[in-house]
Amino acid sequence: MSFLVLIIVFSILGLLLGFVAIRFKVKGNPLVEQIDKILPQTQCGQCSFPGCKPYAEAIAKGEAPINQCPPGGEAGIAALADLLGVDPLPLNEENGVEKAKMVAVIDENTCIGCKLCIQACPVDAILGTAKHMHTVIESECTGCELCIPPCPVECITMEPVHETLALWHWQKPSDTEDKAN
Amino acid sequence: MKLWRFNGGLPALAEHKNESIHLAIETAPLPKQLIYPLSQHIGAAATASVNVGDRVLGGQKIAQANGVISAPVHTASSGTVVSIAEHPIPHPSGLPAPCIIIETDELDEHLAPSPIEDFRQSPISELINIVREAGIVGLGGAAFPTATKLDVQNKSSNIQTLILNGAECEPYISCDDRLLRERAEKVIEGIDILLYILGAQQAILAIEDNSPETFKAIQKATAEYANPLISTVKIPTIYPTGGEKQLIKTLTGKEVPAGHIPADIGIVSLNVGTVYAIQQAIVEGLPLTTRIITITGDGVKKPHNLEAKIGTPIKDLIDCCNGYTSVAERLIMGGPMMGFALPTDEIPIVKASNCILAASSQEVATEKDPMPCIRCGQCASACPASLLPQQLYWLSRSDQFQKAEKLNLFDCIECGCCDIVCPSHIPLVQHFRYAKSAIKSQRLEKQSSDKARDRFEAREARLAQEKAERAERSRKKKEALKNKEKPTLATPKAPLPSDNVEN
Numbered sequence: 001m002s003f004l005v006l007i008i009v010f011s012i013l014g015l016l017l018g019f020v021a022i023r024f025k026v027k028g029n030p031l032v033e034q035i036d037k038i039l040p041q042t043q044c045g046q047c048s049f050p051g052c053k054p055y056a057e058a059i060a061k062g063e064a065p066i067n068q069c070p071p072g073g074e075a076g077i078a079a080l081a082d083l084l085g086v087d088p089l090p091l092n093e094e095n096g097v098e099k100a101k102m103v104a105v106i107d108e109n110t111c112i113g114c115k116l117c118i119q120a121c122p123v124d125a126i127l128g129t130a131k132h133m134h135t136v137i138e139s140e141c142t143g144c145e146l147c148i149p150p151c152p153v154e155c156i157t158m159e160p161v162h163e164t165l166a167l168w169h170w171q172k173p174s175d176t177e178d179k180a181n
Numbered sequence: 182m183k184l185w186r187f188n189g190g191l192p193a194l195a196e197h198k199n200e201s202i203h204l205a206i207e208t209a210p211l212p213k214q215l216i217y218p219l220s221q222h223i224g225a226a227a228t229a230s231v232n233v234g235d236r237v238l239g240g241q242k243i244a245q246a247n248g249v250i251s252a253p254v255h256t257a258s259s260g261t262v263v264s265i266a267e268h269p270i271p272h273p274s275g276l277p278a279p280c281i282i283i284e285t286d287e288l289d290e291h292l293a294p295s296p297i298e299d300f301r302q303s304p305i306s307e308l309i310n311i312v313r314e315a316g317i318v319g320l321g322g323a324a325f326p327t328a329t330k331l332d333v334q335n336k337s338s339n340i341q342t343l344i345l346n347g348a349e350c351e352p353y354i355s356c357d358d359r360l361l362r363e364r365a366e367k368v369i370e371g372i373d374i375l376l377y378i379l380g381a382q383q384a385i386l387a388i389e390d391n392s393p394e395t396f397k398a399i400q401k402a403t404a405e406y407a408n409p410l411i412s413t414v415k416i417p418t419i420y421p422t423g424g425e426k427q428l429i430k431t432l433t434g435k436e437v438p439a440g441h442i443p444a445d446i447g448i449v450s451l452n453v454g455t456v457y458a459i460q461q462a463i464v465e466g467l468p469l470t471t472r473i474i475t476i477t478g479d480g481v482k483k484p485h486n487l488e489a490k491i492g493t494p495i496k497d498l499i500d501c502c503n504g505y506t507s508v509a510e511r512l513i514m515g516g517p518m519m520g521f522a523l524p525t526d527e528i529p530i531v532k533a534s535n536c537i538l539a540a541s542s543q544e545v546a547t548e549k550d551p552m553p554c555i556r557c558g559q560c561a562s563a564c565p566a567s568l569l570p571q572q573l574y575w576l577s578r579s580d581q582f583q584k585a586e587k588l589n590l591f592d593c594i595e596c597g598c599c600d601i602v603c604p605s606h607i608p609l610v611q612h613f614r615y616a617k618s619a620i621k622s623q624r625l626e627k628q629s630s631d632k633a634r635d636r637f638e639a640r641e642a643r644l645a646q647e648k649a650e651r652a653e654r655s656r657k658k659k660e661a662l663k664n665k666e667k668p669t670l671a672t673p674k675a676p677l678p679s680d681n682v683e684n
Binding site: 169 | 626
């Protein structure tokens with residue numbers, strides 16, 4: 001008798017598990033999303049992947065190390081190491097060096113309106129049409145520099161971000177204390 | 182009335198009020214230029230509504246509010262708009278920002294004011310609108326648009342207590358004290374208007390006990406006005422008792438929870454200068470174009486309490502005080518504790534400017550070389566926000582911002598008590614300012630990276646769609662070609678469908 005009860009209970013539990021496995025199936029790899037959130041979304045491809053999401057996928061699969069993102073820099077690597085529970089690594093110099101954010105600026109006198117930079121921009125931050133002057137929407141530019149190589153007249157330069165009150169922040173006090181130590 | 186005590190604070194801070202507190206308010210002369218930053222308040226910058234070359238009259242609105250948390254800007258005198266361009270503004274960064282610059286014409290012509298005869302006959306929403314249109318913001322220093330404060334709180338309609346902040350706790354500053362002493366009856370009338378707008382059951386006007394004459398003047402005015410809901414309270418002089426949350430604790434014993442505003446616990450708190458501005462806007466029909474400001478410190482020959490036009494360059498006000506002395510070292514906007522240094526005196530005063538301190542080297546805390554933190558805990562005992570400054574210091578120094586936020590870094594009011602008591606002279610507030618602004622810019626960066634991700638994904642989707650469409654088109658073409666070929670082979674003389682279309 002008790003044997004029968006056990007069979008019934010277990011088959012109910014089994015069915016329940018089966019249902020839950022279908023009903024609450026996790027779509028995609030949530031780790032990819034988490035990694036993608038940490039990456040700076042520059043979409044520059046310096047990591048050797050075509051964008052931040054593909055790099056995030058590669059990290060999640062364990063196919064790429066966490067130190068290939070120069071725009072994310074040391075802080076980004078530390079955050080990734082924290083998320084994945086691995087030791088932080090120094091930035092791989094083959095991928096580039098960490099530098100302050102810049103924006104692309106098109107010299108409007110030189111631009112011939114060839115549209116090549118528009119096609120190269122990963123975030124659609126360049127505006128213009130054939131044989132007309134192009135311009136960069138500064139607020140949307142991620143500073144990925146992908147528009148620079150295709151330009152046939154070399155009219156695109158990278159310039160430091162215009163400092164505004166919203167972006168300004170207090171300097172970190174110098175660590176004079178270390179001197180005292 | 183029973184009073185409470187907030188944590189810490191500095192009861193023995195040198196007040197330096199005697200330099201200016203006995204000086205009656207004088208009117209500052211009309212400057213040659215008036216410079217109006219478009220952002221003189223918390224929230225979105227105003228939008229200029231005049232053009233270069235326009236003639237403007239005193240009291241005319243020259244910039245429109247931009248959304249709910251914003252405030253318009255008015256001129257203080259008549260003149261011509263000579264430029265709308267970037268100009269240095271009072272901000273710790275020293276960065277320039279868009280300003281409207283007006284050259285005054287000395288005629289000092291004004292628009293006719295439109296006062297309200299009896300505010301009790303007007304609907305509350307209309308009164309709030311007058312406050313909004315008058316460009317009134319918190320004059321105690323925070324510069325939050327006052328109408329928004331009054332309006333939001335009216336919706337929850339659960340305001341029991343109105344607190345009027347006359348506790349001018351920061352050293353040197355005496356503008357609120359002089360205002361209360363000389364124009365007490367107008368401030369009391371303003372309180373009455375606010376009681377009507379907010380529907381509060383009581384109004385408490387708090388003044389520090391270091392100014393008995395002001396207290397007498399206010400008591401006299403209150404007695405004459407005879408509104409039983411208005412009471413005046415003398416509170417002990419402990420820096421920073423004029424901080425909003427500290428004053429609320431002192432008067433009511435209640436604490437405003439972290440991340441909340443006083444309205445959440447049924448309290449509205451306003452600076453007395455703001456109350457005066459509200460009275461002027463409603464009873465006299467005047468927008469906010471002037472304010473009372475203390476010019477003091479060893480760096481000026483003759484300290485003053487001035488009623489100055491907002492937008493007046495600081496150098497004109499210094500001239501009014503017979504110029505600088507030889508010991509003038511640094512120009513500070515605000516007091517010595519919470520103020521910030523200004524790079525030049527070409528900068529105009531704004532709505533929130535309550536004091537210009539021309540300090541000698543002795544008056545400003547010279548930076549001593551910091552020593553290691555010894556974890557003595559004196560900063561925690563002194564912190565009026567009941568935070569753990571030594572802990573926040575370690576976290577800010579090592580850029581562990583998330584942990585610092587968990588320890589309520591954003592409740593720090595940057596009063597500087599911890600700096601003063603620290604035996605190792607660590608510039609704690611500097612570290613906290615750095616951490617706070619770094620967190621804010623990280624958030625901005627996060628926002629823009631989210632936007633970049635969206636744009637990238639939208640582009641990828643668009644490219645994929647274009648590719649699919651192209652593939653679809655070439656497939657259709659191929660199919661059409663195939664279909665075409667077959668009948669052409671069978672009946673070669675049949676006309677092509679495209680020929681028909683063309684004819």
